[in-house]
Amino acid sequence: MAARTLLLTLANLLIPVAILVFATGFFPYKPFMPGLAEYDNLGWEDGMGWSNKSVADAPFDRLVFMVVDALRSDFVYSEGSGMTFVQSLIREGYALPFTAHATSPTITMPRVKAITTGSIPSFLDVILNFAESDTTSTLATQDTWLAQLKAKENGKLVMYGDDTWLKLFPDFFERADGTSSFFVSDFTEVDNNVTRHVPDELLNNDWNAMIMHYLGLDHIGHKAGPKSPNMLPKQKEMDDIVRDIYSAIENEDHLQNTLFVLCGDHGMNEGGNHGGSAPGETSPALVFMSPKLTKVTHAMEKKSPVVPKAGTEFEYYRMVEQSDVAPTLAGLMGVPVPKNNLGVFIEEFLGFWDDGRDRIQLLLRNARQVKSIVEATYPSLDFGDVVTQDHKKECDSPSTGQQLACKWQGVVDVMSTRTKIEISSRVGQLYKFMKAAQETMSSTASNYDVPRLVLGASLAVISVFLTLFTLPAFTPMSPQGLFYTLILVLYSILMFASSYVEEEHNFWYWATSAWLFYLFISASRKEWTANFILHPAIMVLVLHRIIRRWNQTGQKFAGADDIVHSPLFHGSYSIVLWTMIGSAYVDVTNRLSRHVARSIAAFEGLSGVALGAPDDEFDPNRLMAFIAVLPLGVTAFLFKLAFTALDAPELTGGINQDLLNWVASLGLVGIARMVFGGIALSAFWISVAEWKRAQGRRKNVDGNGDLAVALFDLLTLFLLTQTKAQNIPLYLLFRLQFFFLSTLNLDPTSLTTTTLLLTQTSFFALGNSNAISSIDLSTSYNGISGYNVTLVGILLFASNWAGPLYFTAAGTLLLGSHGGANSTRRHIDTSELDDRDWVREERAHLERLARQENIVAERKKDSGRAWSDHVSLMTLWTGVSVASVMVACAVLRQHLFIWTVFSPKFLFAMAWGIGFHFVGTIALGGLLWKVGRW
């Protein structure tokens, strides 16, 4: 036994180690070069006739940088766009339009990093995006064009809009007003909060860069997609702001050298979400505007609106990389290019400098800065300023590093040539090197630390083997053991198929259906239920069928009909939804009152006497208890109503407006805290009462699990608080599933299998998937006024893993035979039985009851074993799932979908393997199991 515990502990400890080792190899933390860049030596002074420190004059000294979140290219450039003023500027040559390619992950923080540093943020930033206050993710110590502009003489920055910027650049801004996107339903306030500062700031002349970040358009996308009726008015609103700023630049003297940039940080897909790398998500617009731009645009073709390039959906005008913004701004504003930049100065703007040497000087500084990164990556190769003879032959080398070295040699070659050669050939050679470097350095292949990948995956496999030795006996192979094994094997195979990673829910729905039908067959072999349609296993299957349609998830059939989006819950019908939500709260409150009633009895010293009172007898404690818990239930319900009225007003259509107004007047943070406090207080109270009861019991009598059930019900209330309103009726169905399962008297292995299947099923049924964009942030700030990474993280996990947490707790209760139908099973309605067979049936029924009690009693006897078997099976599952995801990611690391499908899956596997397995299965389950035996 001790050896088994040791093995199991070791296997469990290996899982997080394996995940972390693999993660550091898969998302290597890129070391960045600290400090601010300075103008360094150019070289070739004699040949070019420049001095070492000479800097080309910058055409602009002031910058207005306007980010419109999720501004997809077609929102600005297409025929149906509302941004007609921008289009007129393009036609007149005052604006230079591009499509800026955003690399995956297309979420705000990594995109802002790319725009400001010019580097390609690693996938690790996705995690950091959710833990924004993490110090490694701030750019305070990194070189950005913001830092460069601030370091300039009289450099002052102002910032209005998305507070991501404030987190990335702490204490950077002279004046700032951050807006956070708590409620996606807020289309206007978030933007008005930015716009109201603009007129004043345009009159101030103390700043040299103003940054604005509008969130409203992104909110509209998330809420109703790019074709929402709100989209065009929002584009017009943004267009008007552009008009105001542009006319100020035209008319105000202190703004005459102002460069105005309008861009999106990422785009959106047809569902209005982003995070992946669909063309819509990676194609934001990028427009440079200034009256001075005519100098570079006079020779260009100026047309707007236009259609996208043939064969593409969103590629308007020329496609540049988003990271190109950083060196371009540096060049145009006259500051050094940020140190970690991989971007390339946008060619169109070279026209600002008439002297060819200025152009070369600009590009050479950019190239030298990029070269220093390349040099650091390939320290063994020669990137010197002297021509070596054999560089020509390296250009055919298959090694990307040597190709880059060769291209640099090409630059050295043209720069060193004394003879008069065309400026354009030098420019061409510089671009050739920089483009190649950009492509190589941003490609993912060079970033993996393969030994770590292998080590991480091996550790996970070792954990699986260790767990194998702790399993309950293999032989004889039971069908439930076989089914469990089959799930694990199939899952490991499916992790290699990108479409099944995207459509993972289908696998779980499919397997769960089969398993529940097997439970029906298995029960039917022992005894046939006359009314087999109403067999508990069939009922669970019917409920499962409803649950899986609740939220459509996955990629392939995204947007298909589901229950949540049916008209049943919207508009004036939302009363149906709220009736169901109300029932869920009444149910929980009622259950809680039972526990509190028992606790009152315990404190009155009646333990053991009044406890057995059946439900139908009047119990004064029960009434008192109901009155005691009612405030908690009502507060929780009101919180849900108030939150939904703000977060999803379309779901509160049928609710009385006065009530909504009154509810809205209560502070959300305050009510949420009251709910959490009430839950904690109840948990404490009931625990103390049950502890007293346990003390009063004879030593050899096992507890009845009342406390475990009470904690489960409190957990349910907490999870309800963390669930979106439209998903709350699911908990009624979950509860019914739990009830029917409890009548089946399953053996421990079957229960573990059921738990595994239902945790996974409920995860996807609540609307989650393996896509980053499906992570729901809306309930993560309940009761939190400031930003607190730990609390937000806990709430984020609880709200996205609410279903799995529910079922892991339910599974533990079932394993300990608590809280199900067993206690009320004796009350059978004999009138339903046929007269003739009455005696026989009754006898059989009693026999069966006796048999079940024996089963329950026996299970209690070797209950310690049941729990450790459960843990070891769940550890095996976690080990196998994590190992297969790792192996798939390592093997398919060159796959086209590695960053869009497999990497997000790995992030989810991390959350399942570390978060869910340890917090849910082991900590929560272990707690419920332990107190279940008090």
Added chain:
Amino acid sequence: MSTTVIGGAPPKPRPPPTPISHLPTDSARLYTHIHPLLLLSLYTYQFPSIVADPVAGLAATLVPLAALQIAYVAVCLPPTGNGTGSGAGNGPASGGAGGEKRKIGEKKKANGSAGKSDGIGGRIIPAVLSVLLSLLVAAPLLTAALVLFGAPITTHHAHTLLCGAHIAFLAAIPLVYVHGVDGAAWRDAVALLLPVDEVYGGLLGAVCGAWLGAVPIPLDWDREWQKWPVTIVTGAYIGYVFGRLLGGTMLKGKKVMF
């Protein structure tokens, strides 16, 4: 919920069900091997039209499928009530077993005692009755099961119904033919208590095949045949042929052990 115990303490002991063998005639021996080939050929031939228009294609295939199954059961299988059957006649009188069952049984007995000469002709009627029963009882039940397993419920009604009918014709016709409407035999069939044979193996194969047939649907191959319910029906056909083959040979007489 009220449950009644039947398996636990039956009033009359029932002889354990025995596996079904095909009739000991040359034609039966021959046709039992040709039949799966004919079924697969029919399905392969109809496949393009089923993919093009599942409703029309499946509906059109249903009639020849029924004809093939009638021919198969009439030529190869012992009808219900026959001595080689599962003993449908001496099972406990379940309330649902109505006149129809007795009628089939009586006809059978009359034919059986009359000798083998008028075999085929006399077996056609029970075979047709099996088709009717499969269509009226098994097909709706299987359709309900399909919906329970995730078939669309608001759309594609005809698709799902036809899919259920195909599985019913494949799996249920032979079983109805050999076991009639004997409640006990059907309960055993659901509870996996029947011994595996050509007929029961076919049923298990068809059902498992249909279940596995759902696997390719979510893949991103963008093929026409991935649409509902082509893969399910295909899985059922292939599963049926495999199950029949295995049930009739290697696994014959084995029981599903839990």
